[in-house]
Amino acid sequence: MPEEILTPSFLHLLSPKWQSIRARATKKEEGSTGRAVFIAALAIVFWAFIFGVLFRLLRYFKGVPEIGPLLAGKLLGLLLVSFFGMLLLSNVIAALSTFFLAKDLDLLVAGPVDWLRLYFAKLTETCAYSSWMVILLAVPMFVAYGIAFDGGPMFVLVVIAAFVPFLLLPTVIGSAITLILVNAFPARRTRDILTVIGLLAAGGLVLLFRLMRPEQLARPEGFRSLIEFISLLKTPTSPWLPSEWVQTGLMSWLTRDPDFLPFYLLSSTSAAFLVLGALLHRQLYVKGFAKAQESSERWAREGRSANAFRRILGPLGIVRRELVLKEVRLFFRDTTQWSQLILLSVLIVVYVINIKLLPVRGQGVTFFVTNLIPFLNLVLAGFVLASIAARFIFPGISLEGRTMWLLRSSPLAMRELLWSKFWVGTIPLLVMALALVTVTGVLMHVTEFIMAVSILTITMMTFAIAGLAVGFGTMYPRFETENAAQIPTSFGGLLFMMASIVMIGAVIMLEARPVFGYLASRAFGAERNPIEMVIGFGLAGLLCCAATLIPIRIALKRLEALEA
C-alpha cells in the first residue's frame, strides 16, 4: 500500500502572513505608540463621520411614508454596487501579486503543497488584501442601517450571512480573471495592463458621475410624476448582481418582511463559484505560474528626442543633468507612476467643469461675490496641487530606497539629490498650477487685480507645497514599498497633506484682508490701505518661503544622517 504523502495544512500555509502581521503590530519603534493613537483617532473620526451622515439621512428616509424604505434600499444598492466594482478590481490586481508575483511562491510551489490548499490559502490572502478597506467602510454603514431601522442584535448575523459570500464572489471571479490573463500575457505585462485599465475605469467613473450633473437630481421639477418615481425605485437595477441580493436580503429583514431567497442565492452562487474557481486553478495555475516567471523582453533605445533633451539640460552640468534624465526616464517607464496621470487629468477636467458651472454671474450676483469666489478658488486649486504633489513629489526619496547604496557611496552631495527631486516635481506642477488658475480665472471673468493675486499666490504656494512634499517625503520615507502609488497613503503622506492644508489656509487668511480691502474700495469706494496690502502679501510670501526652505533643510539633514 503506498504511503500517504503529508502536505502542509491550509492554516500552516497562511501562518507566515499572520506571524508577520503580529510581528509588525508588536514591533516597538520610536514614536510608534503616538502614531498608532493618531491613526486610531483618525479612524474613529472617519467612522463617526460616515455613521453620522448616513444615520441622519436614513432617519429622514424612514420618516418619508411609502418611499422612505425604497429610497434607503436604493441607496444601499448603490453603495453595494460600488463596493462590488471596487472589490472586483482590487481582487484582480491583488491576485496577480498573491498568486503569481509574491516572493513566497518559489518556496510554496517547489514544496509538497496540495494544489487545492494552495488555492484556498492564496484566495484567503487575496480576499484579505482587497477587502479590508471595504470592510472598514461597510461597518459604519451597516451599523447606521441597523440602528436607523431597528434591526436588532440578529441583524449582525444577517449582515455576516450576506456580506461574507458578497466578499468571496469578487475574490473568486477576480482571481479567475487574473489566472486567465496571466496565461495570455506575461505577468509583468499583465500588471501594467491592469494598472492602466484600473485607473482608466476609476477616472471614467468619476468623469461620468460629474457629467451626469447629480446636483440636478435634487431639483423637484426633474421628476414628471411621483408614481413614475416610485415605480423606478421599485424596479431592481441589476437583478443578477450579488449587490442586489445583499440589498434585497438586508432590506427585507429591516422592513420586517424577511425574504430568504437572496441568502440562498448568495451562499449557493459563492459555493458554486468557489468550486469552479478551484477547477480552473487546477487546470491553468501551473502553466500560468511558469509563464509568470519569464520576464518580458523590454528594450529602450535612445532616439533623437533623448539626445535633444540631453542637450537642453546641458547647462545644468553633468550631475544635475543625469539626475533629471534618470527621474524622467524612471517616471515614464514605470506604469504604476505615469498611469496616475490619467486620474490626475480627470481630476483637473472635473475641477474645470465645476468652475465653469459655478453661478458667478447673473442676477443677484454682486461684484463682490464675482471676485471673492475666484480668490477662494485658490484654496481649492491649492488642495488639487497638494494631492498631485502627494502622488508625484512626496514618493521621490522613498523610491530611491534600494539604490541608496549607490547614491551614498558616490560623490553626490545629498542636496543635489534633493534639488533634482524638488525641481523635477516643481516645474511641471507650476506650469499646471498657472494653467489651472488662469483658465478658471478667465472662465469666471475675474478682474486684473484678482488674476494677478491668483497667479502670484499660486506660484508661491506651488513652491511651498513642493518643499513640504520633498521635506515630509524624506522625513517619513517608505523604502520598502515597491509600488509608488502606495507611498502617499502612508503616515508621512497624511502629515504632508495636513501641513499643506494648514499652509494654504494660512496664506489665504493672510491675503484675505488686503483683497477684501481692495474689493471694498472698488465696490463701495472705501479708502485703500497700501500698508495693509504690503503686510498681508509680505507675510504670505514669507510663510511660503519658510514652507519651501525649512522642510528641505530638515530633509537634507535627515538624508545626510541616513544609513542605507
Next chain:
Amino acid sequence: MIELTALTKRYGSFTAVDAIDLRVPKGELFGFLGPNGAGKTTTLRMIAGILRPTAGTVRIGGLDIAADPIAAKRILGFIPDRPFIYEKLTGIEFLRFVGGLYSQNCKDIEHRSRELLALFDLERWRDELVESYSHGMRQKLIISSALVHKPDVIVVDEPMVGLDPKAARILKDLFREYVRRGHTIMMSTHTLEVAETMCDRIGIIQNGKIRAIGTMDDLRAASAEGSAGLEEIFLRLTGENAAREFVDVLDA
C-alpha cells in the same frame, strides 16, 4: 590608501565592528574574510560612506570620509553584495548615470561603458531594461559601474556571487591587472580559494574584531599550521570546526 583607525559600529548594545585598525597600502589587493555576521559588510559599507561609524575614522587616499566625503568618494568605487539597481533603466543608461554621478564627461563614459559591457558579455543587453537582467548580469553591470570612473580604490563585497565561470575568471584577471597598475582593492569573500590565489594580504575578522592579518605565510605562522591551506587556517583561527558535529546533526 585605505586607513581605518579604531573603527567601531554599534547597533544599540550590539557591537558589529569593534575598534578595527587597518591599513591597505596603494597597489595591494586585500582580502577580508570572516564567518557570517562577523562584521565584514558593515566595515565595507562604512568605508564606502554608506554607514556612519559610531567611533573611529576612515581615510581613503588620505581623505577623511566623514570630513570630506565628496572628495573621498570621488576616488572610490563600491560594489555591494546585494545588487539592486534602477529596474527601469537600460544597462547603458545605468552606466551613463553612474558616470554622471562622478562628473565624467559623456565621451569618456560612452567609450568606457562600451568596453566594460563588451568585457562582461553584456553588449547585446545594453539597451534592455535592467528588470529583465539575471542576478549574474546585474552583478556584472554593477562591477562595470564601479569601474566606469576609473577609481583609485575599489571596495567590493562578495564579488564572485552569481558570476558564471568565465565572468569570475575575467574579474580575477581584471582585479590583478588593476592592482598591478597601482590601484587598491579591498575585497570580502567567502571563497577561500579566491582569496588565497588572488590577495596580497588577508585579514580575518570575527565578532567585529580582526583575529589575524598578513600574507599567507604570516597567517600560517599565526595559526601554527605549517603548510596548511587557507581553509584550515581560517577554521582554526575562527574556531569554526565545520566537521565537528555534522554526523550528530545529520543523525538528529
